[in-house]
Amino acid sequence: MRIAVMSDVHANLPALQAVLEHASSAGFEQLWATGDLVGYGADPNEVLALLRQHDVVAVAGNHDLAACGLMGVEEFNRAAADAATWTAGELSEEHRAFLRELPLVRIAGDVTLAHGSIRQPEWEYLLSAEQALSQFELQTTLYSAVGHSHLPFVFEERRNAVPLLREARNGTRVELGDGRLIINPGSVGQPRDGDRRASYVLYDQEAATLTWHRVEYDIAAAQTAILAAGLAPWLAARLEAGR
Numbered sequence: 366m367r368i369a370v371m372s373d374v375h376a377n378l379p380a381l382q383a384v385l386e387h388a389s390s391a392g393f394e395q396l397w398a399t400g401d402l403v404g405y406g407a408d409p410n411e412v413l414a415l416l417r418q419h420d421v422v423a424v425a426g427n428h429d430l431a432a433c434g435l436m437g438v439e440e441f442n443r444a445a446a447d448a449a450t451w452t453a454g455e456l457s458e459e460h461r462a463f464l465r466e467l468p469l470v471r472i473a474g475d476v477t478l479a480h481g482s483i484r485q486p487e488w489e490y491l492l493s494a495e496q497a498l499s500q501f502e503l504q505t506t507l508y509s510a511v512g513h514s515h516l517p518f519v520f521e522e523r524r525n526a527v528p529l530l531r532e533a534r535n536g537t538r539v540e541l542g543d544g545r546l547i548i549n550p551g552s553v554g555q556p557r558d559g560d561r562r563a564s565y566v567l568y569d570q571e572a573a574t575l576t577w578h579r580v581e582y583d584i585a586a587a588q589t590a591i592l593a594a595g596l597a598p599w600l601a602a603r604l605e606a607g608r
């Protein structure tokens with residue numbers, strides 16, 4: 366089985382389409398997503414329709430919870446709060462119901478999915494070795510996948526040493542063995558590591574590999590849609606910079 370593992374699609378339809386096209390040519394059969402399917406971007410209904418067409422196995426992120434009314438926007442910055450309110454007004458009843466049903470943590474195969482972390486799915490930015498240790502304590506599967514920071518990486522658990530962090534770039538490949546891992550596939554819809562291309566991971570269970578891919582997409586189209594929707598221009602500008 367080949368699985369496309371993605372996160373933080375953020376209602377960016379051109380980015381999602383490009384990633385799915387790339388994953389299709391790699392023969393993916395399943396789609397897993399670690400939250401923030403919507404928020405920031407201008408195509409929440411179209412993105413959810415496309416994800417659901419592929420029977421996405423997903424967890425909710427903070428932006429999904431805000432968009433479907435399960436979380437207030439008090440802790441969001443201004444642009445994020447405005448985008449969440451706009452998204453809530455746009456969502457079809459059916460897609461709102463889909464978001465409301467998403468769990469915060471779920472297990473897919475040998476991977477635990479959570480948006481921020483297992484211990485705090487809505488808000489934790491899992492980035493340090495100390496946080497990785499806490500995640501491994503709660504992790505009952507061999508692997509876990511998180512998003513939220515929009516930064517692609519892999520943490521390897523080590524005996525008698527703190528977990529080892531590796532940043533993942535385009536083409537980074539991890540050969541899977543018995544060692545436990547925490548991965549972040551990076552963000553499809555709003556990369557923040559300085560590489561503006563959409564990021565995702567292809568998990569090939571037969572080959573026992575994880576491969577990070579970066580995919581060019583029509584950034585101008587995503588920007589035009591954001592501006593036409595009246596969302597903060599800064600949300601369009603940052604796509605260009607990948608920050």
Ligand code: ZN
Binds near residue numbers: 375401428513514515
């Ligand atoms: Zn996000």
